[in-house]
Amino acid sequence: MFLLNSVASLVKDRRGRFSPLRAVTLAILCAPMLQVMVLAAIGGLGGRPVMEATHKTGDWAVYFLLLSLGVTPLRAVLDWQRIVPLRRMIGVASACYAGVHFLIYCLDQHWHMLTVASEIALRFYLTVGFVTLLGLLALATTSTDRMIARLGRRWKKLHKLAYPLTVLALFHYFLQSKADVSAAVFVAGLFAWEMLWRVTPHAARLNWWPVPLLAFAAAVTTAAVEFAWYGLATRIDPMRVLSANLDLSYGPRPAVAILLAGLTLALIAGIRRRWRQRGGVAMA
């Protein structure tokens, strides 16, 4: 009954009416968790199911964290005001995935909490993950209407912590990656796009033209991050990795994928603006 009430309140808008957009968002946020649960139940998580579940929940914690930070830029770029109230739900989902990720790790350690604590203290990537987790949980628990009202202006300041926490989450992602950091580089590229949008002058943000420029700038930043990582943290020649960006025979490298994603967003933004200028019905 409590669960049903909670779900019902999540899919209602501020006026207490059922919101299809919130319902679809909730379904999207729950889908990866349900997928992990179903795969775990039918033995579809491969030879190391617990590790696979750790990876999947960690991935989604990062994706949803980035999506929550992407709400403001996407609202501006796509001129889509109604996504703003979804930010809180997405941010809390990220913290929940991170929490489950940690619990699965504890399960992997057979709930020997002393071992868990000593591993977190001794392994740097786990220490970074733990600090990130504490930060995300602090943000999630202060995201209720009551806490927002209670903290007043301090709430906004506190929630700016989402940015350094994302840097830590990405650092944890890079550190745990083995030789190939492509997946971590790609999400770092998404974060770079968001940060570059943040530093774009307010007046320029009202236009459509900075969006394709951002795609190029984010792609260059992504290539630079990848170059720096291979140069500083591995023995792999960073120049070879950099030049691989021009070779598409193995599929697009992260910087190219970021460029394509950014240009696709620019195209959607352009079509959407044109459509609205012609008097199209306001979407959602």
Ligand code: HEM
């Ligand atoms: C105490 C907290 C945490 C612990 C103990 C932990 C533990 C782990 C472990 C054991 C792995 C797999 C390492 C391997 O394959 O060798 C991992 C990967 C990962 N973790 Fe965490 N983690 C923590 C917090 C976080 C947080 C807060 C996030 C994100 C917000 C996160 C995101 C990830 C990601 C994205 C991966 C890589 C998944 C992949 O390669 O597909 N972790 N973590």
